[in-house]
Amino acid sequence: MDATQAELLALADQVLVKNYRSQQIVLDRGQGCELWDADGKRYLDMTAGIAVCGLGHCHPGFTARVTEQLGKLVHVSNLYLNRQQILAAQAIIERSFAKRVFFCNSGAEANEAALKIARRYQAIVAGAPERTTVVSTLGSFHGRTIASVSITGEPKYHEGFGPLFGPVNLIPYGDLEAATRALESRTACCMIIEPIQAEGGIVVPPPGYLAGLRQLCSDTGTVLIFDEVQTGIGRTGKMFGHQHDNVFPDIMTLAKGLAGGIPIGAVACTEQTAQGLALQAGGPVPHGSTFGGNPLACAAALAMLDIIDKDRLLDRVTESGNYLGGKLAELVAELPGRVVDARGRGLLRGIAIAGSPLEVITKCRERGVLLSIAGSKVVRFAPPYIVERHDLDEAVSVLRGVLVDAMPA
Ligand SMILES: *Cc1c(COP(=O)(O)O)cnc(C)c1O
Numbered sequence: 001m002d003a004t005q006a007e008l009l010a011l012a013d014q015v016l017v018k019n020y021r022s023q024q025i026v027l028d029r030g031q032g033c034e035l036w037d038a039d040g041k042r043y044l045d046m047t048a049g050i051a052v053c054g055l056g057h058c059h060p061g062f063t064a065r066v067t068e069q070l071g072k073l074v075h076v077s078n079l080y081l082n083r084q085q086i087l088a089a090q091a092i093i094e095r096s097f098a099k100r101v102f103f104c105n106s107g108a109e110a111n112e113a114a115l116k117i118a119r120r121y122q123a124i125v126a127g128a129p130e131r132t133t134v135v136s137t138l139g140s141f142h143g144r145t146i147a148s149v150s151i152t153g154e155p156k157y158h159e160g161f162g163p164l165f166g167p168v169n170l171i172p173y174g175d176l177e178a179a180t181r182a183l184e185s186r187t188a189c190c191m192i193i194e195p196i197q198a199e200g201g202i203v204v205p206p207p208g209y210l211a212g213l214r215q216l217c218s219d220t221g222t223v224l225i226f227d228e229v230q231t232g233i234g235r236t237g238k239m240f241g242h243q244h245d246n247v248f249p250d251i252m253t254l255a256k257g258l259a260g261g262i263p264i265g266a267v268a269c270t271e272q273t274a275q276g277l278a279l280q281a282g283g284p285v286p287h288g289s290t291f292g293g294n295p296l297a298c299a300a301a302l303a304m305l306d307i308i309d310k311d312r313l314l315d316r317v318t319e320s321g322n323y324l325g326g327k328l329a330e331l332v333a334e335l336p337g338r339v340v341d342a343r344g345r346g347l348l349r350g351i352a353i354a355g356s357p358l359e360v361i362t363k364c365r366e367r368g369v370l371l372s373i374a375g376s377k378v379v380r381f382a383p384p385y386i387v388e389r390h391d392l393d394e395a396v397s398v399l400r401g402v403l404v405d406a407m408p409a
Contacts, residue, residue, distance in 0.1 A: 049261060114225045264300070
């Protein structure tokens with residue numbers, strides 16, 4: 001007989017490193033926006049694996065395509081090229097400003113590669129090897145490797161890990177004057193920024209901010225990197241978060257939503273910045289990844305991008321996002337004092353609450369709705385793109401009940 005949930009939780013306590021604050025359920029099965037735990041209890045999923053599973057769980061078309069690839073070819077390494085990698089790069093390029101793509105396996109790795117590109121671009125292409133500083137923003141999240149965590153603007157993620165990668169200059173998000181001061185000395189190789197700060201609390205920048213950064217970076221020869229790991233691949237209702245602002249970076253990093261739940265990362269670059277990672281005659285391979293660009297992950301990315309187009313999911317994200325945004329705004333109006341504000345774009349939404357978000361999402365989970373936390377005060381909604389209105393109604397109604405019961409005004 002299969003182990004029960006209680007047995008699995010006890011085993012987890014013995015065998016896993018205790019780094020996570022996971023909700024104490026063991027998930028076993030999913031379909032669409034629903035998940036079931038090891039005891040068969042059903043949950044409505046408003047997290048999509050942290051903005052990853054845009055097609056929900058076990059989407060038939062996606063599953064068929066990935067299964068087909070599993071039966072054909074899974075891994076060959078970059079000693080050789082493979083069909084899926086080439087076609088996936090083309091698919092990203094067709095949908096973006098980019099001219100070249102490098103594949104890796106996660107968001108942190110994509111940001112690592114982007115930093116290496118920016119530094120080596122300055123050193124080898126621009127002839128400015130002294131430009132090594134990375135400008136990033138307070139409240140940002142860029143990953144957990146030593147460099148990506150060092151450019152993450154949250155001191156709590158740095159504790160115990162020093163010495164960090166540097167130099168890093170952390171400036172306030174949304175503040176163009178601070179960016180001007182940081183960039184005008186031309187000591188930075190790059191500026192990295194999320195089009196919406198996601199982990200930091202679903203913070204949407206003021207209008208004109210990204211365009212202002214674009215201008216500053218162009219004027220000072222600084223490589224502009226948009227970290228689209230969470231905002232990319234349709235999450236905000238456009239293919240990439242920066243398309244709401246009509247500005248283009250030099251480099252964009254992708255991961256979470258790109259392959260529908262199969263691990264992947266990608267760095268999409270202009271022709272010029274791509275030279276930062278190009279081979280030099282007789283030189284070593286400047287950067288690489290054993291798994292990066294593997295046929296399975298790239299087939300999954302191709303399937304994801306195809307299905308987004310065929311099923312017109314960007315329109316659906318915009319419509320459902322507006323609907324959810326309206327429902328969350330109603331909560332703010334109805335529960336002042338408990339709910340501070342509602343924000344976000346598309347299906348990346350948050351409400352800032354007065355109480356403990358951990359307590360709120362735990363109670364919601366007990367009542368069958370999975371939500372996550374962003375920042376210290378925000379309950380995040382990042383459901384699959386295929387979410388239906390009745391799912392959003394159910395989730396908001398459970399959240400409302402918890403806010404009313406758990407947080408006396
Ligand atoms: C999740 C996230 C990362 C890190 O991605 P991993 O795949 O966990 O390494 C980086 N940047 C942003 C904006 C993210 O949301």
